[in-house]
Amino acid sequence: MKISAVKGMNDILPEQIGTQRPISAWQRLENACRVRFDLYGYREVRTPVVEETRLFARSIGESTDIVGKEMYTFSDRKGKKLLSLRPEGTAGVVRAFVQHSVHTRDPITKWWYGGPMYRYERVQAGRYRQFHQIGAEAIGVAEPAMDAELLVMLDRLLRDDLRISPLKLLVNSLGDRADRTAYVDLLKSYLKKHLDSLCEDCRRRYEQNPLRALDCKVPDCQPVLDEAPQIGESLSEPARRHFEKVLALLGEMDIELEVRPRLVRGLDYYNRTCFEFVAGGLGAHDTVCAGGRYDDLVGSLGGPRLPAIGFAMGVERLVMLLPEDPNLEPEGPRVFFVYVGEESLETCFRLMEEMRESGVSAEMDFRGGSVKSQMRRADKKGARFAIVIGETEIATRRVSLKELWREKARDEETISFDLLVDSVKKRLLMNG
RNA sequence: GUGACCAUAGCUCAAUAGGUUAGAGCGCUGGACUGUGACUCCAGAGGUUGAGGGUUCGAUUCCCUUUGGUCACCCCA
Known part of the structure; x- marks a missing residue:
């Protein structure tokens, strides 16, 4: 009987097999992250791979695809609790933060984490059922400088340490909760007028999650979407000033970026600054790192009402793009x-x-x-x-x-x- | 959940129009050198042609089913 690994879950071997990079590439990436995060005051945290399903439902959002159809969910032996393999890292980290009242010891917490995540999806280039993320969360600081520092750190890590190229940083502001609901209404009424010139998917998005329509790649939809109201115009004054300050600080540091008014994120908890680093050469999934602010999440999970910002990197995608190490050590015995x-x-x-x-x-x-x-x-x-x-x-x-x-x-x-x-x-x- | 493509040795790939014993390179083992690698030369091992069924005198080749892989859509790191 020959048994192979579960679909979408891969072995990482010491040597390169086909397109699967050797473990040394993973180690180089992990070491670079460790060193870089340490420089910026982030400490490592490790949380369980399994959490109660409600944690993910509450944080990521009931209506998202991740929670709706992609989680590995099961009941434990006693049958009472519904558990899930984590589909992303932030929920567990914030849960740990709240559970241990970490804010009582220090008003600012900067943590990083890494490990396997699980989503039941059709596998594809750059997308697996067990995949790895490395991410970080900074909790307790609402100031735009926090956003800027995080982005500078990532830019240095990806561009200078890992030499990922080409690489683009896309940023946008989603505004605060009120801005967002006002904007969604505005967008919906606009889309409604043009429904017949939009693709089938966009018509579905119009019902379920209008923001996602902005991401549509269908060429025929572009003219309508280009003319759509932009979220930037709906930002409250504080949110707008926050975003401008972030951009100013990044400009100060000569960080190259592109403001993408149509950039939205898949998870419900984001607000204000959101961003994405995209690379080339990965097939349909070019995003190697994404994140943003989530000022309401900590409070909504029963913790103190503290602002936060974070990101997650897709390790498989980055490892695939990692250039060959020029001074690789011979690994054999002396x-x-x-x-x-x-x-x-x-x-x-x-x-x-x-x-x-x-x-x-x-x-x-x-x-x-x-x-x-x-x-x-x-x-x-x-x-x-x-x-x-x-x-x-x-x-x-x-x-x-x-x-x-x-x-x-x-x-x-x-x-x-x-x-x-x-x-x-x-x-x-x-x-x- | 929807769609497309692929499946032959450990790996990368061949096999004329459906034809006899399914080949090559790399890798592996051994020898040339009975105590010296890497280079060269020689030899050997390794296959249910993913699986099951059908058409045919005959199937790696054609048809159906199934499993696995790859890629794209949806969605996402």
């Missing part, structure tokens, strides 16, 4: 021991461990076989040195150190057992 006969196995075993204890990676092939086949393996693993140990070496307590990689370098020098480790270390220090 030293490979080759043994000839049972007695030399013991000697190799001991010397190999001595090598490792002093910090030099070493391996051997316990399966034995011919010296040739063991040497082949040493080469294949990318070892720097090979050491063959047989009867003569044991008798003289000396080994010859063969340097691989080099074409000629026949400098097989004999070294006594006692000096072996030091000698290898010295050579490693001398040239790489």
Whole structure:
């Protein structure tokens, strides 16, 4: 019986298989995030993969596709509670923040998180059922500088640290709740007049979520949408000033961006600033990072009425775009021991461990076989040195150190057992 | 939920019009060198042609069903 991984859930292997990047690419991305977030005062938080379903329903929105049809939901053994695999990270993080009354210790909380998320969707390029997000949330600051700092941090991370290119930052303001409801009314009455020139999907959106119609890609819809009222015109004075300040601060830092009046977000909780980083070369899903302000969410989950802003990055999408690492380390052992006969196995075993204890990676092939086949393996693993140990070496307590990689370098020098480790270390220090 | 395309060795792909024993490169194992890799040469292992059914003297090839994969729509990171 051959069992393979569940559809849409992928293995990440040490080496590259097909288009699936090796785990080293993931590690590079994760390390870059860790370093960058630390620089800006974000601390890591880890929350469970499973939460009560109501948490997601309340925060993400009952009417969203995510909650309506994409969650992995089940009842636990006792049957009382409905649980779900998390479809995104913010809800759980905010829940943890509220549950532990974190705001009582510090009025400002900056947290980052990462891990697998789950959505039951048809898989497609850049979209999986188990996928990974790395995100951050800054809770407690309403000032526009917070928005700007977050965007500067992301721009530096994506552009400078990860070298994602091409990359575009799109921003918009959704206004406050009242602005949004006023605008939705305005938009609806406009769309109503043009329903017959809109596509089928847009007519459905008109009923369900008019804002999403603005995102429509159907060419025939564009003329109508271009003429549609823009949310910018419906912003309250404070919301407008907030947005302008964000843009001013970003301009100050020479952050390149595009204001997209038609940019909206899929989750219900966003207000004011929202943004998206889009890259090329990913098929239909070019967004690698998205987020925005959610000033009402913490309060609505039973916590203090604190403003917040956050984002999430799609790890699979970013990893796919990560340029090859120019200075990739050879991952093989530095030293490979080759043994000839049972007695030399013991000697190799001991010397190999001595090598490792002093910090030099070493391996051997316990399966034995011919010296040739063991040497082949040493080469294949990318070892720097090979050491063959047989009867003569044991008798003289000396080994010859063969340097691989080099074409000629026949400098097989004999070294006594006692000096072996030091000698290898010295050579490693001398040239790489 | 809707639609399109694909499926042959571990990987990438061949196989004339439906024809005999399904091939190649890479990888793997071994040998040439009985204690020395990488280069070269030689050999070997590895296939229910995704699965099931049908048409046919004969199916990798044509038809149906099914499973899996890929991509797009919806939606989203």
